[in-house]
Amino acid sequence: MSKSETATDSPGKKGKWTRRAFIGAGVVAGSALVVGVAVRQGNPIDRLSPLLTDGKNEQLLNAWVKVDTDNIVTAVIPHVEMGQGVYTALAQMLADEMDADWSKVRILEAPADMQYVSDSIARDFLAPNLEVPAIFEPTVSGGILELAQAMGLQFTGGSYSVRATGQRAMRTAGAAAREMLVAAAASEWQVPASEITTADSMIIHAKSGKSEPFAKFALAAAEQSLPAKPTLKSPDKYKIMGQPKARHDIPEKVDGTAIFGIDAKVPGMKYAAVKAAPVIGATVTSIDATTARTMPGVLQILNMGDFVAVVADGYWQAQQALNSIDAQYSKTEGDGLDLDAIFARYATSLDEAGEDGGDMETEAGDVGKAFAGAATKVEAEYKVPFLAHATMEPMNCTAWVRDGKCDVWSGHQAPVNARQAAADAAGLPFEDVTYHNAYLGGGFGRRSDSDAVIMATRIAKATGYPVKMIWSREEDTAQDHYRPSATSRFRGGLDKDGKLVSWDNIHTHLFDPKDAPTIPYYNIASHKIRKVDVPMHLRFGPWRSVDHSQHGFFIESFVDEMADAAGKDGYAFRRELLAGSPRHLKVLDTAAKMSGWGSALPEKHGRGIAFVPSFGSIVAQVAEVDMTGAKPKVTKVYVAADPGFVVNPDGFTAQMESAIVYGLTAALYGEITLKDGAVQQSNFHDYPMLRIDEMPAVEVALINGDHKHLGGGGEPGLPPIAPAVTNAIFAATGKRIRELPVAKHDFA
């Protein structure tokens, strides 16, 4: 019997799962090995076990590796690429554990399917034109669905990919595949597995001089007993992790062949431009399309109730016709609102909460007593505005609803959610919708919402033919799901030695992460932190670093004010607060040292420091500003970051830099305002981005402080930049910025 016949005839393959293993493996594509990682409950690798309470014996983490006959190792990545380098970092983790040849590692994005192991489309995806063995099936019943539902499978955000999927799943998948290949070779060569080594996608038995590529044993590997707990490497054995490997997605982004959501091409596709009611929550009561219906290229004019759409042969034609339409909207409660009125609401709610009201988030000691007895008391109120995401690729989605099926093309941070949204909009079951994900031209949280997917699907359902809907920049700016505006009030007390002994904070809203307003790393004997909920008519959307984006500014501004009141500099004051936390101190010290903290600066120049742990990573930044001109110029930013272990130093550094671009844009200019309930900003002239001449030089130091507990990279670089800059402005001018953006303030 040949090996393939053995595989086919094996009872375990034919019918039911043999439960001989916890890692689902199967033979596809002739001699190939496909591994999905399933980790037994209680396995120390798996910190997800509390979520898996249904009594199943194995649970599948959504990660896969494939070995082809040509010795190509393919990592199937269950996350989306939006410029953060996730494809590369996750593939590095898998390939390193597998001892794969990095030059022969390929990447596939997993399809938007919770059950892609059993789904026919997914089978094609993994192994076109082949029967996938039944061995795959039990891995589905083994729990992928439960896990997916519990965790929002395939969601890319929360700086989650490397620290969770990479650490828990990709590494385990790679290590398991390696052990199975070794076992297969040991059996074939009749030598102990312990004598076999692996390197660069080769299996080596030094004693006998035997050496073969992975591909040679891929088929036999799938026949091996599967490791319950693959052994992961210790950091001293890492070869690919920790290296600045070149990004897989860069060549195609440089030569223009990369396909983003907006590049979707479907035969017979037409274009839609859309305009929603300017006041969120209003409906379109009537439209006058007299001119639009005579305009070139126009196919359909649709009043969808909450928005107007024009479908035309070309996008420009659709947008021009849309611009000519006179629409009337219903009245809403938000019609009279402007930004001042919203902040007045916040003030009222905070006033009502007083010293003890609101919802308690965290409390220690006796703040009332500590504050009453404080030698120095400081009170301050801070405000931040609504912020738009302003992704460079405007919101778009292409949809085709016909014959009881729906296809959707877009770039989305949560493809499974997008697929469900399209199914609901089309009125079809989930399984009749195919979601095609592409690169995201910026996400920042905006592309975790499915509003564009729903709109495009509704339009396509009405027309019956494929339609690519593209939002204008004006629509993108005015109809975002915004980072909320917020107000935060503090009362702080210092003892006679200038030690911070009392911290009382109350702020509006709490979305995510829930620990964003808290400061467990600062040693303050008495503290309490509360929130009040205030209704907003604008829609909330997660914005890069989410609640940390405002609380980083609030907390680190007030810490600086307390330092000033204590007569200490911001760095020394924070050192005291971090006493006893060597890992935190090291990050703070590194940033200070890089910046030459304490050294003299020219007149009207200043240095500011800020320290914000978020998403599992610890980041300190020192900003230098030049206040000699009419507006602040940020000249230099020093970053020290400890994410536990940096998988790709080049990629992580780029994330720190890009977070500074994004965060500095917001700190200096970002502000969405309202008039009569509608957003006033429309495009980059009134919602400006940081220009290249305004970009500070950025220096990044990376610290590997705890290789077992990884932190994220996408977001943690953002929260410190605004307070580092405003603290530097204070150092240079004595003017304290308590309300963002900086552009609101006059420095003449």
Add this chain to the structure above:
Amino acid sequence: MLKLIHVIALSPLFVLAACGADPAPGPVEQIIVREPGAAPVATAAAAVASNPASALIAEGKAAFANCSACHAVEQGAPNGAGPNLVGIVGKAAGGVAGFAYSDALKASGITWTAAELDSFIADPAAKIPGTTMVAGAIADSAERQAVIAYLESITAN
């Protein structure tokens, strides 16, 4: 003015559900100006005001896209499923060289004036029972006028 413009206001069945029970309501109002692939009538219509004659010809040329599957309109081009129509207006029926006409059409004795063309294109089989022109009838009068204007503009050199 053109029949291709339909206005369909859907019943209140799909009016935006205030209760939010339906997460994806259909259109409150759907104006179908044109089906994809159909002649870009809007362009022609917009031009009518400035130059009615040439606009009508342009409109006819666009509408003729449906006819060109069978009929060539370039001088010297071979006959297709239907005869080449260069200079057809004013010509006797069955007069294009090299085309295998039906007996019915050859015997019709018609001269293709604009009026005769109009009634023929409206319903060929009714006008000349037995004709082999079994497709391409244009029900819309305005569109026929445009097509005929276009055909009139194509004369033999």
